[in-house]
Amino acid sequence: xxxxxxxxxxxxxxxxxxxxxxxxxxxxxxxxxxxxxxxxxxxxxxxxxxxxxxxxxxxxxxxxxxxxxxxxxxxxxxxxxxxxxxxxxxxxxxxxxxxxxxxxxxxxxxxxxxxxxxxxxxxxxxxxxxxxxxxxxxxxxxxxxxxxxxxxxxxxxxxxxx
Amino acid sequence: xxxxxxxxxxxxxxxxxxxxxxxxxxxxxxxxxxxxxxxxxxxxxxxxxxxxxxxxxxxxxxxxxxxxxxxxxxxxxxxxxxxxxxxxxxxxxxxxxxxxxxxxxxxxxxxxxxxxxxxxxxxxxxxxxxxxxxxxxxxxxxxxxxxxxxxxxxxxxxxxxxxxxxxxxxxxxxxxxxxxxxxxxxxxxxxxxxxxxxxxxxxxxxxxxxxxxxxxxxxxxxxxxxxxxxxxxxxxxxxxxxxxxxxxxxxxxxxxxxxxxxxxxxxxxxxxxxxxxxxxxxxxxxxxxxxxxxxxxxxxxxxxxxxxxxxxxxxxxxxxxxxxxxxxxxxxxxxxxxxxxxxxxxxxxxxxxxxxxxxxxxxxxxxxxxxxxxxxxxxxxxxxxxxxxxxxxxxxxxxxxxxxxxxxxxxxxxxxxxxxxxxxxxxxxxxxxxxxxxxxxxxxxxxxxxxxxxxxxxxxxxxxxxxxxxxxxxxxxxxxxxxxxxxxxxxxxxxxxxxxxxxxxxxxxxxxxxxxxxxxxxxxxxxxxxxxxxxxxxxxxxxxxxxxxxxxxxxxxxxxxxxxxxxxxxxxxxxxxxxxxxxxxxxxxxxxxxxxxxxxxxxxxxxxxxxxxxxxxxxxxxxxxxxxxxxxxxxxxxxxxxxxxxxxxxxxxxxxxxxxxxxxx
Numbered sequence: 042x043x044x045x046x047x048x049x050x051x052x053x054x055x056x057x058x059x060x061x062x063x064x065x066x067x068x069x070x071x072x073x074x075x076x077x078x079x080x081x082x083x084x085x086x087x088x089x090x091x092x093x094x095x096x097x098x099x100x101x102x103x104x105x106x107x108x109x110x111x112x113x114x115x116x117x118x119x120x121x122x123x124x125x126x127x128x129x130x131x132x133x134x135x136x137x138x139x140x141x142x143x144x145x146x147x148x149x150x151x152x153x154x155x156x157x158x159x160x161x162x163x164x165x166x167x168x169x170x171x172x173x174x175x176x177x178x179x180x181x182x183x184x185x186x187x188x189x190x191x192x193x194x195x196x197x198x199x200x201x202x203x
Numbered sequence: 204x205x206x207x208x209x210x211x212x213x214x215x216x217x218x219x220x221x222x223x224x225x226x227x228x229x230x231x232x233x234x235x236x237x238x239x240x241x242x243x244x245x246x247x248x249x250x251x252x253x254x255x256x257x258x259x260x261x262x263x264x265x266x267x268x269x270x271x272x273x274x275x276x277x278x279x280x281x282x283x284x285x286x287x288x289x290x291x292x293x294x295x296x297x298x299x300x301x302x303x304x305x306x307x308x309x310x311x312x313x314x315x316x317x318x319x320x321x322x323x324x325x326x327x328x329x330x331x332x333x334x335x336x337x338x339x340x341x342x343x344x345x346x347x348x349x350x351x352x353x354x355x356x357x358x359x360x361x362x363x364x365x366x367x368x369x370x371x372x373x374x375x376x377x378x379x380x381x382x383x384x385x386x387x388x389x390x391x392x393x394x395x396x397x398x399x400x401x402x403x404x405x406x407x408x409x410x411x412x413x414x415x416x417x418x419x420x421x422x423x424x425x426x427x428x429x430x431x432x433x434x435x436x437x438x439x440x441x442x443x444x445x446x447x448x449x450x451x452x453x454x455x456x457x458x459x460x461x462x463x464x465x466x467x468x469x470x471x472x473x474x475x476x477x478x479x480x481x482x483x484x485x486x487x488x489x490x491x492x493x494x495x496x497x498x499x500x501x502x503x504x505x506x507x508x509x510x511x512x513x514x515x516x517x518x519x520x521x522x523x524x525x526x527x528x529x530x531x532x533x534x535x536x537x538x539x540x541x542x543x544x545x546x547x548x549x550x551x552x553x554x555x556x557x558x559x560x561x562x563x564x565x566x567x568x569x570x571x572x573x574x575x576x577x578x579x580x581x582x583x584x585x586x587x588x589x590x591x592x593x594x595x596x597x598x599x600x601x602x603x604x605x606x607x608x609x610x611x612x613x614x615x616x617x618x619x620x621x622x623x624x625x626x627x628x629x630x631x632x633x634x635x636x637x638x639x640x641x642x643x644x645x646x647x648x649x650x651x652x653x654x655x656x657x658x659x660x661x662x663x664x665x666x667x668x669x670x671x672x673x674x675x676x677x678x679x680x681x682x683x684x685x686x687x688x689x690x691x692x693x694x695x696x697x698x699x700x701x702x703x704x705x706x707x708x709x710x711x712x713x714x715x716x717x718x719x720x721x722x723x724x725x726x727x728x729x730x731x732x733x734x735x736x737x738x739x740x741x742x743x744x745x746x747x748x749x750x751x752x753x754x755x756x757x758x759x760x761x762x763x764x765x766x767x768x769x770x771x772x773x774x775x776x777x778x779x780x781x782x783x784x785x786x787x788x789x790x791x792x793x794x795x796x797x798x799x800x801x802x803x804x805x806x807x808x809x810x811x812x813x814x815x816x817x818x819x820x821x822x823x824x825x826x827x828x829x830x831x832x833x834x835x836x837x838x839x840x841x842x843x844x845x846x847x848x849x850x851x852x853x854x855x856x857x858x859x860x861x862x863x864x865x866x867x868x
Contacts (some may be wrong), residue, residue, distance in 0.1 A: 131804035
């Protein structure tokens with residue numbers, strides 16, 4: 042091989058590797074990215090059974106029911122719509138009725154939402170960001186509410202943070 | 204009073220940093236010796252001032268001075284002393300202080316140990332370092348001042364986030380920062396080289412020890428963070444592809460590429476411009492990581508505050524430094540003399556392949572991390588990019604690199620012999636495949652393809668051993684002669700072999716744990732038992748207990764193998780009283796490199812409790828491999844001292860980090 046051919050081979054190799062990577066990234070995005078929905082959106086958009094989505098909202102008061110073994114069912118609400126969810130596994134420490142939650146999973150053939158993960162972060166006042174943004178916009182929930190629930194928080198807090 | 208002194212020292216530090224970032228650079232242009240030496244004294248003074256300021260903040264934590272807002276928000280008088288120390292950086296302000304302290308520590312070390320650097324280069328490097336320091340000093344003083352007072356002072360603090368009340372917090376952030384702030388030195392060297400418009404093999408020789416030191420600490424920091432998340436969060440996972448994890452992983456990937464390309468530059472004077480670019484990219488990724496974590500654009504356990512002014516401020520710092528460096532690069536790089544060409548099949552060719560794969564892999568992680576943010580900003584649509592995306596892209600792209608690793612060290616510089624390397628690795632490939640098969644057979648279960656995954660791990664390990672084997676010429680000469688040859692090899696050779704061996708161990712751990720691991724979620728009543736990984740786990744009952752600042756209900760489990768009792772463990776759910784925050788403390792038992800992981804769920808109405816049990820075979824290999832890599836970094840660093848012509852003091856520089864770290868704590 043001449044010098045020129047060698048260089049060409051190296052460049053071709055590099056470019057093809059990068060091309061493969063780009064195609065792979067695009068394919069992976071089309072396959073494994075989960076869109077975020079709130080119960081109100083679900084009523085409006087058709088989501089095919091089996092499509093992975095993230096469903097966020099508040100856990101409706103009085104909706105948490107324990108089934109067989111570690112199966113739990115609850116309702117996710119945003120004040121406008123309700124979606125019943127079933128989940129098998131251990132709920133996060135901060136899962137509570139009236140609190141924000143994000144679940145990931147898919148609708149089954151009978152249009153029931155089966156979650157395979159329930160996310161809640163480790164902060165007592167935590168509200169999942171996606172959920173908080175939407176609920177704040179719709180006036181269902183505001184910043185101070187979750188804080189007020191935590192006992193022992195001095196009233197001064199709001200002032201100090203300014 | 205001490206608090207005010209700390210605050211004042213920080214303001215003085217800003218003034219010093221501004222002087223050091225301007226004067227030596229002018230001096231270097233004019234050839235003014237006095238102005239250039241100002242860089243050395245200035246950087247040392249800067250470090251002293253920041254250390255003083257950090258000390259003042261630490262003092263406030265140790266004596267629980269709740270008149271300081273930062274201490275009141277993040278500490279509690281009943282908290283154990285160790286957490287009072289580590290609590291200093293367990294919040295936004297303190298963590299920025301630690302960032303700054305480590306940046307200044309690195310500047311001071313360059314000032315101290317860079318005596319044999321050319322004066323102008325040293326002046327420019329320290330000036331760039333001081334410029335970064337001034338940006339962050341401005342940031343801390345204007346948006347995240349840890350020294351604000353509270354009047355009247357509350358009697359009790361709000362406690363540190365319980366998840367952070369762990370030994371992990373004492374070790375993980377300092378190590379991580381030593382790593383990713385350490386890359387600032389490479390960045391400063393690159394910018395200084397661009398300013399001077401001159402770059403050669405000597406430059407690579409000066410930069411490499413710093414890269415190696417930063418890389419070593421970052422490796423340790425990431426591994427530590429991963430283990431901490433694994434045992435503390437109670438989810439049983441060791442890597443979540445969380446944006447915050449990616450923020451530290453991207454500089455690691457780019458830094459690994461830099462480590463290898465600097466080698467080519469040092470030995471062959473090639474890839475010069477690429478290496479400079481890579482140095483800039485690596486630290487830019489560190490800055491990006493700081494932005495992602497500190498600005499609160501991601502909601503995660505790592506973002507302590509969501510204050511938009513902070514986000515915009517860091518974004519500006521990011522834009523100025525990254526934009527500035529790339530502009531400088533675009534302007535000056537064409538004037539740098541580029542290195543020669545080389546054959547594709549050679550050591551340098553293999554290192555180019557390494558760089559290609561690592562940078563492309565970094566690119567995919569970057570895309571996956573930023574895409575949701577960009578999409579939300581542009582269209583308002585919210586998506587989540589999780590593990591499946593990264594496994595598919597990053598995982599697949601890294602496979603060819605893992606296959607190629609053992610070839611690299613066996614190829615000669617300039618002109619390698621691929622056929623020769625293949626012949627030498629035949630046996631290694633066969634052995635790895637057999638080992639993979641045997642492993643799979645013993646632990647049977649899981650997809651057949653995982654045999655190749657396991658074999659890949661063994662391939663990395665055996666390949667590293669083969670490298671040393673052939674270098675010592677074992678099997679061809681007498682054993683004594685071979686050992687003598689081996690001991691005559693430079694330490695960096697052992698460093699390479701060890702690092703590649705460690706990589707193999709980690710890969711093996713990843714494949715073994717994912718292939719053969721089991722997970723059981725079940726409801727248990729006292730006396731009930733569950734089988735996992737050949738062990739029988741019996742639930743004995745719950746008990747209430749209390750710690751210094753929490754109460755917990757914990758379950759006792761006995762583990763039996765056959766009918767013999769081999770171990771016992773507690774797994775608990777804690778409630779931290781000050782914040783009314785529940786946490787899960789998993790019960791973890793190690794059997795060799797494998798672990799049983801028991802995590803408690805909610806109690807049931809009929810007296811039972813939901814229990815989640817994982818069997819994680821060979822999971823410890825994942826972090827064990829990282830430890831080997833870290834050790835390899837130190838071995839390689841110790842080599843520098845012995846080298847003639849290389850700046851011998853650099854090796855010590857890396858060691859000095861340790862006392863510095865203790866001081867920081």
